Amino acid sequence: MNMDRNTVIGFVLLALLLFVYLFISTKNSRELQAKQQQKTDSVAQVQRVRDSIRLANDTTAKVTTAVDSNQLATRGVEELTVVENEVVKISFTNKGGQPKQVELKSYKSLINGKPVVLNNTAFDKFSYPINTGNNNAAQIADLYFATPKVVKNADNSQTVVYQLAVPGQGAVTHQFTLRPNDYLIDWAVQMAGADKMLTSGKFNLIWQQQPSQQETDVKYERTQTTVGYYEDNEFDYIQTKSAKAFEKPVQWVSVSQQFFNTTLIASKSNFSGGDIKFIKNLEDTTSKIAEVTTTLQTQVPLGPNANVPMQLYFGPNDYSILRKHKNEIPEMDKIVNLGRDMYAFVRPINKYIVMPVFDFFKSWGVGLGIAIALLTLFIRLLTSPLVYTSYLSGAKMKALRPEIDKLKEKYNNDQQQVGVEQMKLFREAGVNPLGGCIPALLQIPIFFALYSFFNSNIDLRGVDFLWADNLAAYDVILRWGFHFPGLGNHLSLFTITAVLTSFLISVYNMNMTPDQNNPALKYMPYIFPFILLFVFNGLPAALTWYYTVSNVITLILQFVIQNYIIDHDKILAKIEENRKKPKGKSKWQERLEAMQEAQAQAQKAKSQQKK
Secondary structure, three states: OOHHHHHHHHHHHHHHHHHHHHHHHHOOOHHHHHHHHHHHHHHHHHHHHHHHHHHHHHHHOOOOOOOOOOOOOOOOOOOEEEEEOOOEEEEEEOEOOEEEEEEEEEEEOOOOOOEEEEOOOOOOEEEOEEEEEOOEEEEHHHOEOOOOEEEEOOOOOEEEEEEEEEOOOEEEEEEEEEOOOOOEEEEEEEEEOHHHHOHHHEEEEEEEEOOEOOOOOHHHHHHOOEEEEEEOOEEEEEOOOOEEEEOOOEEEEEEEOOOEEEEEEEOOOOEOEEEEEEEEOOOOOOOEOEEEEEEEEEEOOOOOEEEEEEEEEEEEOOHHHHHOOOOOOOOHHHHOOOOOHHHHHHHHHHHHHHHHHHHHHHOOOOOHHHHHHHHHHHHHHHOHHHHHHHHHHHHHHHHOHHHHHHHHHHOOOOHHHHHHHHHHHHHHHOOOOOOOHHHHHHOHHHHHHHHHHHHHOHHHOOOOEOOEOOOOOOOOOEEEEEEEOOOEEEEOHHHHHHHHHHHHHHHHHHHHOOOOOOHHHHHHHHHHHHHHHHHHOOOOHHHHHHHHHHHHHHHHHHHHHHHHHOOHHHHHHHHHHHHHOOOOOOHHHHHHHHHHHHHHHHHHHHHHHHO
């Protein structure tokens, strides 16, 4: 083993893990896609029929709102009531007594430049059934509440109160409270006559969400869209599955796009069960991301009066904002993907190292592109002891190159025998053949931590740097009108700089290590940068910019350490000194040499049989 082989092992493992990550994040079988598309079409058709019927009913009623005390308000004119604070502007509707759309004041859609609007399609709604008498039932979302009361409280919060009379049964009240400078809304469903309107005290909530495109690349945004939930005191999510049944208590469910989410929270007692139906839209020609239908059940105390306290969150996937509610809404910050599943081990790296350091540099008032460069420099300094060990191992390997070449010549390039003799040579010289491999492997977690961090950091959204107009998405230097496998329909300049600097590192490393007889090992360092072109081309510019800066730092460090820090004459002297010392073999070395000897003998016997 030599430095080149160690570097190849590190690169191959890095590429393999990255491919596995991307595969897990984006896989959808064709059969599942077909079922989802069929289901989507069916839902759309049913919705169109319902809309037509409701439009006809509204027209027949001549959009009147007059309802006497003996008639349930199933028809009426939709009226909007707008309430806002520093960060959100919410339009409430009397139809269903609920939010109709939520505008986020601090964020712009990258499609049209207008404020981001959530919960704004005909599909988006909250509903639950109530008994209306005479063995009839109605969905609350189809009923018209009375004109609401809006109250400004002493703490500057605002409360919106909707009331609905249910003749012969009781009344329903929806109370919403919006606090200053907060994305969280308190929602209480109160019933007078709950024992009549709810069957056996069962409150069955139906929540529909249809997230729409907010980012420039709708296809990538779909891959990042998930449904997260907190079940039995543990966070989990679905990304490629089409359904999830809750068998244990659920505190909250969140429909999350790449940078924004809508979340429903049970305030006091958890929902007892329910399920999720998650249908991702598969057509890139529409702005529709997915359709999510969530049903949640809870049991209210039997009696005439009932109160179901809940909360709604309409806002950004901002770690610091979500973390602010950690006491009342546990682990809501995990909606931000800082490392999940097989990559969950990188989440602590992001939480305790990457995020604080990045926020520190950002607080200097520098641009985010410069903050990324400073973060990269910090990480490279932090890992510099490992890098130095790797380069020192490479220098020792280079010093032994002439002797390794002699071994190849002596044994006529018999790889088995050369391997055995190389191990003996390394042991005599006091060289660890794994010295260059282990540091490379230890840096892999850092790369995946930064992959998650840059992919989910909302601060990068819409921020330009150099030629990139959005660090949270890929930059484009060239675009064509067709889809090229692996590349898509564009070429990223930051990807090119990352690939070119990776290629220069490969060339440098090849010049520093012994020649390879194995063609796969010999050419892999040149092939790997080419593979990166296809892997990086669709990733955020922040990540490819980081990789470029990191590669430049690597080249500089390699040159400085090899030419000005490492004394090659001293290395040779140290190797000679080590050779004179008596050597003991570790059990690992004994087993390895025994295995290599056995392989060499087997190869020799095989050759003799052929003769």
